[in-house]
Amino acid sequence: MKLSHHSDYALRTMIQLATSGDELVSIRHIAQTYGISHNHLMKIVQGLGRAGFIETVRGRHGGLRLARPASEISLGALVRHTEGENGLVDCTGCLIAPACGLPSVLAEAMQAFLAVLDGYRLSDVASRSHMLRALFDIPTSAAPSQHALDPAQCHTN
Amino acid sequence: MKLSHHSDYALRTMIQLATSGDELVSIRHIAQTYGISHNHLMKIVQGLGRAGFIETVRGRHGGLRLARPASEISLGALVRHTEGENGLVDCTGCLIAPACGLPSVLAEAMQAFLAVLDGYRLSDVASRSHMLRALFDIPTSAAPSQHALDPAQCHTN
DNA sequence: CATTAGATGCATTTCATATGAATGTATAGA
DNA sequence: TCTATACATTCATATGAAATGCATCTAATG
Numbered sequence: 001m002k003l004s005h006h007s008d009y010a011l012r013t014m015i016q017l018a019t020s021g022d023e024l025v026s027i028r029h030i031a032q033t034y035g036i037s038h039n040h041l042m043k044i045v046q047g048l049g050r051a052g053f054i055e056t057v058r059g060r061h062g063g064l065r066l067a068r069p070a071s072e073i074s075l076g077a078l079v080r081h082t083e084g085e086n087g088l089v090d091c092t093g094c095l096i097a098p099a100c101g102l103p104s105v106l107a108e109a110m111q112a113f114l115a116v117l118d119g120y121r122l123s124d125v126a127s128r129s130h131m132l133r134a135l136f137d138i139p140t141s142a143a144p145s146q147h148a149l150d151p152a153q154c155h156t157n
Numbered sequence: 158m159k160l161s162h163h164s165d166y167a168l169r170t171m172i173q174l175a176t177s178g179d180e181l182v183s184i185r186h187i188a189q190t191y192g193i194s195h196n197h198l199m200k201i202v203q204g205l206g207r208a209g210f211i212e213t214v215r216g217r218h219g220g221l222r223l224a225r226p227a228s229e230i231s232l233g234a235l236v237r238h239t240e241g242e243n244g245l246v247d248c249t250g251c252l253i254a255p256a257c258g259l260p261s262v263l264a265e266a267m268q269a270f271l272a273v274l275d276g277y278r279l280s281d282v283a284s285r286s287h288m289l290r291a292l293f294d295i296p297t298s299a300a301p302s303q304h305a306l307d308p309a310q311c312h313t314n
Numbered sequence: 315c316a317t318t319a320g321a322t323g324c325a326t327t328t329c330a331t332a333t334g335a336a337t338g339t340a341t342a343g344a
Numbered sequence: 345t346c347t348a349t350a351c352a353t354t355c356a357t358a359t360g361a362a363a364t365g366c367a368t369c370t371a372a373t374g
Contacts, residue, residue: 001160003245003263005332011259012251026350033252037333046352059341060349075262088160094169095190099289101282102168105232106160109273116266125258132256162362183319194364203321216372217318 007082009036010044011125014078017054018070018126019136024063033136044082051081070126076118164239166193167201168282171235174211175227175283176293181220190293201239208238227283233275 013030027045031038045064049056055067066073088106091097126132133140170187184202188195202221206213212224223230245263248254283289290297 001158001164001240001245001267002243002247003158004330007158008246012253012257015253015257015259028350035250035252039334040332042351042353049351056351057341058339058349058351060347061342062340062350064351083158086159088158089165090159093192095192096169096172096289096292099285099292100172101284102172105274105277105282109270110158112273113266113270116269117262120262125262127258128256132253135253135256185319196365197363199320200322200363206320213320214372215318215320215370218373219319219371221320 003079004083006044007079009034009041010048010082011075011078013041013045013048013064014053014066014070014073014122015126015132016136017064017066018122019129019132020065020138022065023138024057024061024065026063029063047081053078053081066122070123071121073122074118075120075122075125076114078122079117080114160236161240163201164236166191166198167205167239168232168235170198170202170205170221171210171223171227171230171279172283172289173293174221174223175279176286176289177222177295179222180295181214181218181222183220187221204238210235210238223279227280228278230279231275232277232279232282233271235279236274237271 012034016030016033017025027041028038031041045054045056048054049064052067053073054064056062056064087103088110089103091100091103094100097103169191173187173190174182184198185195188198202211202213205211206221209224210230211221213219213221244260245267246260248257248260251257254260
């Protein structure tokens with residue numbers, strides 16, 4: 001059982017945007033950061049845009065930014081969006097479907113999975129902003145939009 | 158996020174074996190029940206055998222049966238086996254891996270998922286034995302647990 | 315010893331996913 | 345206004361894991 005690359009890249013994109021604050025970041029730049037296909041990321045971004053997670057700005061100097069603060073974006077909502085809401089198994093055509101107790105158990109397990117993610121927000125997984133900015137090669141001058149609190153505070157470990 | 162067909166078929170096989178009691182059931186028969194590839198199911202079965210979930214009997218009138226009572230087989234253990242124990246994402250090569258908070262959150266969610274499955278046993282999802290026996294076309298005379306009767310019933314085609 | 319059924323390795327096919335290419339649309343700046 | 349840049353959209357292609365098929369081996373039964 002694996003998260004699709006689609007979800008993986010969507011989450012990484014969101015982390016990069018969270019770290020970049022109000023700065024616009026281009027799809028090309030993000031794709032280069034992770035060494036993935038520009039075209040592929042484009043489609044993922046469109047999904048994120050349509051779902052209201054990010055804002056996209058066209059034209060020269062365009063790019064992406066979060067539509068809301070990272071602290072207001074639920075990881076559960078993100079994963080629900082990127083993974084779709086379909087069940088873990090497809091029982092259509094299965095002979096024993098009417099008598100099978102599996103779907104309900106799997107649905108319960110899936111709910112538990114998503115419930116954990118609902119308890120975290122984007123800001124929780126992008127909390128090491130100092131380290132992340134270094135990795136993303138963001139100049140420290142371009143501080144994350146809101147108040148710049150003590151960078152030492154960001155370290156969670 | 159989906160369970161692999163591999164897991165799906167493994168679980169279905171286990172349900173059929175649970176419903177068949179001590180009777181040996183051939184791989185061919187199970188494959189025909191679900192309309193899937195005999196060869197494919199063979200490999201899944203081998204995995205279940207090596208992991209100690211089932212007993213396999215070679216030779217004429219051979220087949221499969223559960224290695225332990227269905228009430229002692231945990232669904233969590235089964236899914237852990239069929240899905241492997243690898244994480245939901247592969248972070249090797251990801252630039253931000255050292256600062257990324259995602260893996261730990263996903264691991265926690267996965268644990269919650271498996272914890273739910275650990276709370277159920279094979280017998281829980283195969284509990285509608287009367288209905289299942291009808292679907293599997295198991296004669297009601299062949300009681301769920303005990304001895305075999307009519308040898309003619311062994312032939313699957 | 316012939317038949318049945320699981321064990322195993324290898325080749326092939328299938329299909330969702332990922333990638334690439336081409337074109338359209340919107341914005342900024344010279 | 346013109347050009348460069350960047351997101352939007354559609355269609356075509358490539359890739360890789362999963363599934364399937366085939367051949368051969370081992371084991372058990374009558």
